[in-house]
Structure formats: C-alpha cells, structure tokens
Amino acid sequence: MIERVVTGIPGLDEILGGGIPRRNVVLLSGGPGTGKSIFGQQYLYNGLQRGEPGILVVLEEHPVQVRISMAQFGWDVRIFEEKGSFALVDAFTAGIGEAAKREKYVVRDPGDFNLLIDVLREAIKEVNAERVVIDSVTTLYITRPALARSMVLQLKKVLSGMGCTSILVSQVSVTERGFGGPGVEHAADGIVRLDLDEINGELKRSIIVWKMRSTAHSMRRHPFIITNKGIEIKADEVIRVGGGIRE
Numbered sequence: 001m002i003e004r005v006v007t008g009i010p011g012l013d014e015i016l017g018g019g020i021p022r023r024n025v026v027l028l029s030g031g032p033g034t035g036k037s038i039f040g041q042q043y044l045y046n047g048l049q050r051g052e053p054g055i056l057v058v059l060e061e062h063p064v065q066v067r068i069s070m071a072q073f074g075w076d077v078r079i080f081e082e083k084g085s086f087a088l089v090d091a092f093t094a095g096i097g098e099a100a101k102r103e104k105y106v107v108r109d110p111g112d113f114n115l116l117i118d119v120l121r122e123a124i125k126e127v128n129a130e131r132v133v134i135d136s137v138t139t140l141y142i143t144r145p146a147l148a149r150s151m152v153l154q155l156k157k158v159l160s161g162m163g164c165t166s167i168l169v170s171q172v173s174v175t176e177r178g179f180g181g182p183g184v185e186h187a188a189d190g191i192v193r194l195d196l197d198e199i200n201g202e203l204k205r206s207i208i209v210w211k212m213r214s215t216a217h218s219m220r221r222h223p224f225i226i227t228n229k230g231i232e233i234k235a236d237e238v239i240r241v242g243g244g245i246r247e
C-alpha cells in the first residue's frame with residue numbers, strides 16, 4: 001500500500017484512487033481563471049484542518065491579498081500562521097512596502113532562484129510542512145525558459161527530499177495544448193489540468209488527471225464547479241469538450 005495525501009477537495013480523492021501519492025510533485029496546469037490558485041489554497045487549508053502543516057509560495061499576488069481571498073472561501077490561515085503550522089513565502093513584493101515588512105518569509109530578490117530555495121527550505125523546516133504549493137512556477141522561468149527543467153528538478157529534489165507532497169502551479173495560454181513545456185512535464189510526478197471551455201455559449205469547467213506516478217487514476221474528464229466553498233469535482237460525471245484535450 002502506498003501512502004497518500006488526502007486532498008479533501010470534493011471529488012478529487014475519488015478520481016485519484018484515494019489521494020496524491022506521498023512525496024509526489026504535481027504540476028497543476030491550466031489557462032487563466034481556470035481555478036489553479038483556488039485549488040492550491042484549498043489543498044493547503046484542508047491539510048491544516050487535518051493537522052498537516054503547509055507552505056504557500058506566492059509569486060503572482062501580494063501575500064496580504066492572498067490571505068483576504070482565502071478568507072472569502074472560509075479559509076482563514078492567520079490562526080495557523082500564529083500557531084506556526086502554516087506559512088506564506090512572499091516571493092512577490094521583494095520586501096517593498098509597509099505590508100511586506102510584516103511578512104516572516106520574504107525572498108528579497110524573487111529573481112534569485114537559489115535564494116528562493118533557501119527561504120523555502122527554512123520555511124518547510126520551521127513549520128514541518130507536509131504540503132507545499134508554489135503559485136506559480138511559470139513565473140520563475142518565464143523569462144528564462146531554458147532553465148525551466150533544471151528549476152523544476154531542483155524543486156523536486158528539495159520538496160520530495162523533505163517529505164512534502166507538492167503542487168506546482170503552471171500557467172498555460174488559453175489555446176495551448178500542453179501543460180508547461182516538455183522538460184517540466186516529464187520531470188513532474190503528476191499532471192492535473194484544469195480547463196475552461198465554451199460549450200453552447202457557456203463556459204464549463206473541467207479537470208483531467210493526465211498522469212500520476214505510483215497510482216491508477218480516472219482517465220476521464222470530469223466537470224467541476226467553483227462555489228463560495230471552493231472547488232467541487234463531479235467524480236461520477238464525464239464531460240466532452242471536443243476531440244482531444246483541446247481542439
């Protein structure tokens with residue numbers, strides 16, 4: 001029996017055969033507005049409720065804004081930050097601004113990958129993190145695509161080595177068929193893709209598990225919804241969105 005991390009996202013554990021195999025690094029890819037950030041935040045908050053500490057590395061949004069957005073779903077992380085079982089790693093502000101001065105984990109130069117790794121390791125050690133979400137890894141290598149694979153491999157070494165089960169958010173453009181580039185896609189232990197497709201004049205959300213090392217998983221595309229409680233996947237429903245993963 002392999003150990004699994006229960007995501008607690010309704011429907012997701014069913015389609016994953018019980019959860020994400022422990023220590024896997026999962027690429028969560030999707031276009032803009034597909035729900036990647038919400039997915040990652042829900043995964044972390046569910047962990048906190050189960051007594052599994054977590055880290056959220058933010059590269060795209062101000063940490064203050066992230067706490068506010070999470071609280072809107074009922075995921076108030078401040079108490080867990082005070083207890084020391086959750087930490088936000090600020091790789092967004094570079095420490096600039098009044099609010100940033102109150103952040104505990106700040107990557108002073110978000111362009112310095114080694115520095116980010118150092119701050120991340122320290123945060124993981126201090127909170128004893130079992131779950132890590134990086135939102136997004138695309139931000140790390142968008143201006144230096146040749147480094148994407150080595151960055152993801154290094155992250156994997158650190159995250160998996162420290163016992164974490166992780167989600168790397170990967171941004172793809174609306175029309176892109178892939179998940180974030182060949183180097184990255186093969187380096188990841190799992191790939192989950194979120195999609196938004198216009199069907200009969202309406203945008204429909206769907207999720208597909210493209211790969212997940214160490215487990216069998218659903219091979220179907222399932223619809224999901226986002227409500228004020230977060231993501232809810234319809235594990236017993238299948239949705240068609242054209243011929244391939246994206247036509």
Ligand SMILES: Nc1ncnc2c1ncn2[C@@H]1O[C@H](COP(=O)(O)OP(=O)(O)OP(=O)(O)O)[C@@H](O)[C@H]1O
Nearest residue numbers: 030031032033034035036037038039171226227228
């Ligand atoms: N309370 C809510 N109820 C229903 N849907 C919501 C709610 N809050 C946000 N959404 C939906 O979630 C979307 C944003 O999701 P999210 O921020 O996770 O996207 P993302 O994939 O991270 O996008 P990006 O790549 O641009 O960061 C919004 O565009 C909206 O459609």
Ligand SMILES: [Mg+2]
Nearest residue numbers: 036037060135
């Ligand atoms: Mg996002």
